Amino acid sequence: MSVLLAIVFLSLNVGKSGGAIKPVVTFTPNWGNILYDDSVTLTCDVPSTVPEEPRTYHWYKDKRPIPGDQQRRFIFMPSVEDRGDYQCQTIGGDISDPVFLNVTYNHVLLQRPPSAIYEGDPLTLRCHHQRLYDEINTKFYKDDQEIKPSESDSTFHIPNITRSQSGRYKCTKQLQLHYDESNVVELSDESFISVKEIKRRKLVVKTKDFHSRHSGRAQ
Known part of the structure; x- marks a missing residue:
């Protein structure tokens, strides 16, 4: 009861x-x-x-x-x-x-989701560039350490992010103008990703008080 x-x-x-x-x-x-x-x-x-x-x-x-x-x-x-x-x-x-x-x-932009990022969420970052350019090569970094070299993929995905993966993320792109293939430039952009803790609401029931109030009904 x-x-x-x-x-x-x-x-x-x-x-x-x-x-x-x-x-x-x-x-x-x-x-x-x-x-x-x-x-x-x-x-x-x-x-x-x-x-x-x-x-x-x-x-x-x-x-x-x-x-x-x-x-x-x-x-x-x-x-x-x-x-x-x-x-x-x-x-x-x-x-x-x-x-x-x-x-x-900007010419290059590290794109991120608009909402806050919580532990356990999937996270996708995109290294985006102006339509004026053709992409040659893209690389991603976290705290200046390369995390994903790529020849064609402009996105970096984490299926379940943790708080320890908070940090400064950066991408670099080698780009060339549509009309000038000899003109290659490397550009970059960065963003700080802060992963928030999920606060789980706890229901605290004082066992002694609960039983004292309802002991008569449990008979």
Whole structure:
């Protein structure tokens, strides 16, 4: 009987932690940093039991409304001035948490996911370059140690990242101009990857107090 009461007690506490469900902004491609001439699609994902329910959407950049016709998907080719926090909202609904889009003017860019990285997550990094160039060779480094030499693959993948794999990641690319094969340059970019700990919520039940309150019911 005491086990059943413990299950009920746990269910009541979990129920109290519930709240309104916020929409979530996602990027396609799923990178938090892009080059100024890349195209990106921002999607406002709203959890619902009725997927076909019609909605009106509003988009915000740095907490200011984005003018124009608002749809679930917001597609554009950003400039450096479009760097900032993006949020979405439906009529009568909660506003999403901000998601930062970093737009840079670079020839080579080490791309990373837009969201925080937690232990156990898969992590993919991409060594990206401007369309003006052809790629010859790509290499990846962690804390100045080469981790993946490559002739053609511009991505580095970790299936289950650990906190010990936090550090400074860098990629280098040998590139040549489309119209000038003799002009080869090596460029690089780097980013610090911080892997966060998953905080597991623990339910502490004081056995003595629990049994003293419910000993009469367990008869």
